[in-house]
Amino acid sequence: MITSVAMLAGAATAEESKLAQVLFNNVTIFDGKSRKLSPNMNVLVEANMIKTISKSSISAGEATVIDGEGRTLMPGMIENHAHLMLMGPSLPAMESMTTWEDFAIHGTKMAEMYLNQGFTTVRDAGGGNAGLQRAINSGMISGPRYYPSAAFIGGRGGHADFANYTAPIGESSNMSRLNMAVEADGRDEVLKVARNNFRMGASQLKVMQSGGVVSAFDPWQMDGRTSDEISAAVEVAEQYGTYVMAHSYKREAMVAALEAGVKSLEHGFMYDCKIGKLMEKKGAYITTNLTAFIPGLLDIPAVKNVPASFRKAKTAQLAFEDYLDNMRSCPAKRGFHTDCVGSVESCNKQIHHEQFLNGDFFDNHTALVAMTSVGGEIAAMTGDFMNPYPDGKLGVIEEGAYADILLIDGNPLEDLSVIGAHPKWFDAPTPPDSPVGIVLIMKDGVIHKNTL
Ligand SMILES: [Zn+2]
Known part of the structure; x- marks a missing residue:
């Protein structure tokens, strides 16, 4: 007997199989790339894809019609x-006072918050597995498209080591039992945990190469992975047709990562023009949390109240002071990066401040490109097999791209506050559930917010 997919799914009637259409009339397009907006345009969405973009009017009989009245139509943003x-207030608290329920509920709320802020895609840089993605994709909860990295891969005492001080070598931690962070030393262990991450739903891998500022055992200056260990992660990722992102601070760490085949440098605080050249040669990207460069960083309780972290933060800020000049004179393909671990509200504020800093340190166009088309290119590096959303481009307004769309009251190229950007961070007022300037949020062809 032949059983077709349609039979299994319950065959759709002719009526149901007609694809839903939404027509945006009279919009001004920011396509995710160009410095110039295109006014007086019409955009037809069919099912979950952008079907037609045209200056002349589009006739679509039964489409839901939205009159944009000249508003800006732009791609949904990408984090x-x-x-x-991950949730605050500290790594030890996460390890010893948190169960899977805390993480699941926090993740649900974070996903909801991100979509409400206009982010239709999020790449998770460690800690999330396939469960959250399943819940979002099935429509059980609302959230952005989700690219999890599963467990961070780090060495003993590295930036992914959440275990208690007295934990003996080899003893599993809460974070490792939940496959949120994992210790792997040597090539063989890295091969095993890398494969396990794909088994758990990762679309790319995350390796902790340098140390960190708020973690306990690791100087940020460390280049903590041997080339053997990084290469092992890259080998497995390439077997799956995808790539590795590496938490790298120091120049030497970045070079080692790129030489080993890492495609996405995370933080990359000691970026310089030579690294920019090497990145270009290797087709690599960088994403950096710009909040690391503001003096207020030293006032964060997790930094200020822990003498070792305070000292680390001070030396780090000194070492990182050339980043902005270097990135301005030798711009690399740079994606938007918030890196918040905290309450949903504090992360919401951090996103808005990160948006602001992107415009302030560079310019609004550079900020918007980082939040849209560059993010889409990074997502696409997961390749044909591991990309959870392989049917269209992300981060652009183009025919054939996924229909992830924002409609904005105002021009974000002139004023980033219309999409939420805020000049204050911790002392900013509680943000609204969703920026007032974003009047419509569509993800995957489905309208999530509409205040028109
Ligand atoms: Zn991070």
Whole structure:
């Protein structure tokens, strides 16, 4: 007997199989790339894809018609470095006082918040597995498209080591039992945990190469992975047709990562023009949390109240002071990166401040490109097999791209506050559930918010 997919799914009637259409009339397009907006345009969405973009009017009989009245239509934004499942206030608290329920509920709320802020895609830089993605994709909860990295891969005492001080070598931690962070030393262990991450739903891998500022055992200056260990992660990722992102601070760490085949440098605080050249040669990207460069960083309780972290933060800020000049004179393909671990509200504020800094340190166009088309290119590096959303481009307004669309009151190229950007961080007022300037949010062809 032949059983077709349609029979299994319950065959659709002719009526149901007609694809839903939404027509945006009279919009001004920011396509995710160009410095110039295109006014007086019409955009037809069919099912979950952008079907037609035209200056002349589009006739679509039964489409839902939205009159844009000249508003800006732009791609849904993309976050390239979040941790939806991680929650504050500290790494030890996460390890010892948190269960899977805390993480799941926090992740759900974070996903909801991101979509409400106009982010239709989030790449998770460690801690999230396939469960959250399943819940979002099935429509059980609302959230952005989700690219999890599963467990961070780090060495003993590295930036992915959440275990208690007295934990003996080899003893599993809460974070490793939940496959949120994993210790792997040597090539063989890296091969095994890398494969396990794909088994758990990762679309790309995350390797902790340098140390960090708020973690306990690791100087940020460390280049903590041997070339053997990084290469092992890259080998497995390439077997799956996807790539590795590496938490790298120091120049030497970045060079080692790129030489080993890493395609996405995370933080990359000691970026310089030589690294920019090497990145270009290797087809690599960088994503950096710009909040690391503001003096207020030293006032964060997790930094200020822990003498070792305070000292680390001070030396780090000194070492990182050339980043902005270097990135301005030798711009690289750079994605948007918030990297918040905290309450949903504090992360919401951090996103808005990160948006502001992107415009302030560079310019609004550079900020918007980082939040849209560059993010889409990074998502596409997951390749044909591992990309959870392989049917169209992300981060652009183009025919054939996924229908992830924002409609904006105002021009974000002139004023980023219309999409939420805020000059204050911790002392900013509680943000609204969704920026007032974003009047419509569509993800995957479905309208999530509409205040028109
Ligand atoms: Zn991170």
